[in-house]
Amino acid sequence: MSTVLETPSDRLLAAVRQLLTDKGVVTREEIAERIRTTDGASPAQGARMVARAWVDPAYRARMLADGAKAADELGIPMRGMPPLGVLEDTAGEHNVVVCTLCSCYPRAVLGYPPFWFKSAAYRARAVRDPRGLLLEFGTALPAWVKLRVVDSTADYRWMVLPLRPAGTEGWSEERLAAIVREGDMIGVTFPKLP
């Protein structure tokens, strides 16, 4: 509908909100509550899973077998969420996640997807030039580490379980979780010591 394409977006949203609430499809309270709930999800949740996996090999195994169950174990709300796949980095292989078709992202454990993840540049380059792409994030992957790119095309959502950095021996889970960032769980960066 050409009107839809031409109309400024904020007016379109106002009209759609009005119509949906008038017709009892949604209420303003539900919209506000939904925003609050979604805002509550953040990379800190995924970071807790990573930190736990770093210190607890049994949790790591459970996380790799069923990511959603492992998230649920830590109190991260997963009811109604898509299956969560966890990609384990090793010394010889590093994972990177992309959704070339749209922007599928493990929102339940990482929150809203970052702007760059949704961009044409990221979606196009990740599958064909992941090494060059990682350089944009300041990540220079050694030539001998295999780069495994996972294109998220279907029902699963994917997060990376990165390698634990050296120099963190004896750290508490909380301290470990604090160094795991959003990009580390998508694979564009590696966790760094502060």
Added chain:
Amino acid sequence: MSALLPAGTSVRVRDDWPETRGPCHIRTPHYLRGAHGVVEKHLGSFPNPEDLAFARPAAVLNLYHVRFSPQAIWPDAQGDVLVVELYETWLEAA
């Protein structure tokens, strides 16, 4: 649903282009059509998004993680392994 494909099965992605036949919603990336890959894992079974996208009754299909060589797709590719979720209806024995 068809019989499960074991990990290690060689497959070919159908070189089909529903985009040429009218409105559709396809979750098989263009760059994989006709490509050869290896099944890594059965991920479960899910309703066909090609039908869900039009609110049509959707068959439940097996979903697989399939591994490809990016250099076989783009000669200048810089990655090593490319793994993509694919529904069984797009996979042929190879």
Added chain:
Amino acid sequence: MSTQTPVPDPSTLPEARPRAMHDMGGVSKFMCDAVDVEPHALDEFDREVDAIRGLLGAKKVMSVDELRRGIEAIPEGDYLRLSYYQRWIRSITDNMLAKGVFTEAELHAALEDTK
């Protein structure tokens, strides 16, 4: 992009086949685009569109598959021009019209109210 291998002629690549424009993996015209790695905070518009989509999904009014299809139907020029959530609100609107949740006349009237 690496200069170790000559850049192949795009007409020899999969992208030359009848690809839908949103199907962007490896597409040559984007390969030299820099990635904007800055964090861009979501604004109120973004959050509300996201929430409405989530509610429509939870209430089984419109699935995420229908949302995606609606986005994919946006003409390429508009698709690239519009921001992420601007595409979403258009897809949501198109889907609501197609499903008869509201009519074009009702939409026109509601848009008049927003002026």
